Amino acid sequence: MDYISDDLTNWEYMQASELWYHSELNLKHCVELGDEAGARKALVELKEAVEQRFSPIVKKEEMVTIFLGIIGGILHFACRDAGLPPAYLTMMILYQRETLTASIMKVPSLSMSHPTLLEGLNACISEACSLIRNLSLSECSPLTRRCISLIQRRLTDKLSVEELASILGVTRQYLSTRFKEETGKSLTDYINWQRITLSKYYLRQKSLNITQVAMMCGYSDSNYFGRIFKRLEHMTPREYVALHGGFPVL
Structure with missing residues (x-):
């Protein structure tokens, strides 16, 4: 040495x-x-x-x-x-x-x-x-981990519980029940939660407006995106943007 x-x-x-x-x-x-x-x-x-x-x-x-x-x-x-x-x-x-x-x-x-x-x-x-x-997926069953991974890969697509269950080879009721037991959320609530969580990262980027963020996170209607965002975050996307820097969004 x-x-x-x-x-x-x-x-x-x-x-x-x-x-x-x-x-x-x-x-x-x-x-x-x-x-x-x-x-x-x-x-x-x-x-x-x-x-x-x-x-x-x-x-x-x-x-x-x-x-x-x-x-x-x-x-x-x-x-x-x-x-x-x-x-x-x-x-x-x-x-x-x-x-x-x-x-x-x-x-x-x-x-x-x-x-x-x-x-x-x-x-x-x-x-x-x-x-x-x-x-984290570490404590979930293989079925729920596969389901979450599928949601992540197709987060911007139109996802239905029926389609997820079909891809995973189980019934809608079985998937919904297991998923709620393991995550504490329904599949629909989980998908929205994941999309809104992702949207917060994009909203902090100065180059993206609210409509673009909505589209990038799987919402074709920015008004619907705003309603879901407010329900989960207790503020509008505009208020969130103002809280994290106040850059202009249209």
Whole structure:
């Protein structure tokens, strides 16, 4: 290990590497469980471990990039291994980019300990834990997991309970009963909930208006989309947009 800085002995290097490795596993485990409080604590421990492991051998200005890369990988694999549907893995990546890019732009020379960066990272952890608590398929039966995966793949299509049951090879009544028992929601309510959850990501994008978001989430009628949105979120899409930045939507 001749490349290691003189500031770090071989033994210290090994200890720092072990601490970093276990800190990564701890954060991933907490996120997989949807344990936001535990994950926030694990983030602080990981930051300290990364600093101890990399600061002697990496330039100071490179530390934030390394730290963000590590966190991004942990959140992605935690969400995947928790059984988050594929569409939301993509949404989580977009959320991280949106949140952390905003943090970095606020402070040009950001350090790992800067409150703005830690606030952005905690927001990403909170979002990942929330998605996992609400959307993870890990505890569902194979039938319900197949049904949810099918809904995810065809979220923008016209979906009926009869069609879902036919594709899955069961009766409408059996599918409806099992699904409600395992998720606490009817199939229709679940589809609307998934669509509205997805729409909130799109509504925060400055380039999309409400009609476009409605279409992208499976609603051909933007007024109907607005009614469903208000029923589930207790505010209109316009009010949601205003709450998250106030960019113009037509």
